[in-house]
Amino acid sequence: MAALQVPENGIWTVELEDYLANGNAGYGPSRPRSFYRQLLLENHARIFVSSTINIEVLRYQAGNTSLTIEAINNFDELRSQVLALESAERCRLYLIPQVFSWGQLQITQAGAFKLFKFFHVFLPFINIVREFCSKTYDGYPHGRGFYAAIYPPSPNATHHQYELCYILQYVERNGRNHGDPWSLRQSGVYQQSRGNQQASVWIILQLSRHARQCLEDYMRNTDLSNRDYDDDPMHIHLHILLATSGNWCDYVPGFEKVIRELEEKACFSNLEAKDIHDYELGFFDIQSSQLLSQKLIKISFVLKSCVAIASQLKCHYRSTQQHTAAGSSHEHAFTALDNYIADLETHRLSIDLMIRRVKNVSDLLSRILESRNNEVRREINQATERNISSLRDITFRIQKETLDASTLAHQTQRDAKTVKALTVIAIIFLPASLVAVS
DSSP states (O other): OOOOOOTTOOOOOOHHHHHHHOOOOSSSSOOHHHHHHHHHHHHHHHESSSSOOOOEEEEEETTTOOOOEEEEOHHHHHHHHHOOTTTEEEEEEEEEEESSSSEEEEEEEHHHHHHHHHHTTOTTTTHTTTTOOOOSSSOSSSOOOOEEEEEOOTTSSSOOOEEEEEEEEEEEEESSSOOSSSEEEEEEEEEEEEEGGGGEEEEESSSOHHHHHHHHHHHHHHOOOOOOTTTTHHHHHHHHHHHHTOOOOHHHTTTHHHHHHHHHHHHHHHSSSOTTTTTTOOHHHHHHHHHHHHHHHHHHHHHHHHHHHHHHHHHHHHHHGGGOOOHHHHHHHHHHHHHHHHHHHHHHHHHHHHHHHHHHHHOOOOOHHHHHHHHHHHOOOOHHHHHHHHHHHHHHHHHHHHHHHHHHHHHHHHHHHHHHHHHHHHHHHHHHHHHHHH
């Protein structure tokens, strides 16, 4: 193994290096291990906290209708909890929050890769983990939103072994009393089915409070040892999807007011330069429509990705259904997924229609402003021509007055010469007495 290049801003742990060297790459097209190693080498200090761990573990055992919730606050507690996996467990969920929405995950690098290494989490999950780091703006995911790998069952197995992960984006009220009251949020979900052990291991990143409560209520009130639900993680996926989709009904219609205000300006503003009774219209309206269009395009992308995740989940569990005993339970979940997809598709179509409306409004506003600017330029040109004509007239008058003054001066000069000549003649020819008198 090559010598480790330990970054100055963090610790490159043995668990991480061992995980990268031996971690399961999954089936199908996959990036090389060197890609994940370099990705973590460059970004692990932005993804993981340096010291304090703050995660929860939800455990459910067969024949036990009570849910066990444990808080883990340091590496030793995490290591002990991971090693205490019991064969009777039906599912175990590790909930890892972020420090804040755009902050680091509240788990150390050593703790995270101890967890990943123990459960043999496949490497594509790092593509999801990388999205949960400290950042300064809300961008698009760097890669695909869904990864899955299905492994052939052993000869005596009745369940497929598989693992999957995805990143789920949604909107949530941010509680701020200024600006946009909504913010785009995201959760990362990893799930592993362990074959005949019939246990699911989950790692969930930044689960929303509402989804967390819905999930806990579901696990407390549902007998997971029932054969209709036994080893059917579809219901947990479904509860996460539904819990994060509830705000779309309030969020999407909220754009209508803003778009209507822009449409009213565009449709009822005078084409000519505005008067005191006209709408206040300026380039800032074009900028506002552009920002609104960008936001709508991002929301359309988010809705499309949510629909794609639901469709891929459905396809994934269809492919494993023949190896599981939860047929009727799956069908119920598939119906709920279809309804979820239909609802989000409706919201996406509404958003796409709004995108077209905003584009049309922006085009119309641009034409109105262009027409007004052309009118202003025409008036300026006319005023300039009038000024030039006035200047030309003034120049002509000045030239005429100058010519008249020059003519007068020339005539005066001639008159002076005449007077002088007459004076000389008078002196010569008149008697001295008359000259003296004069």
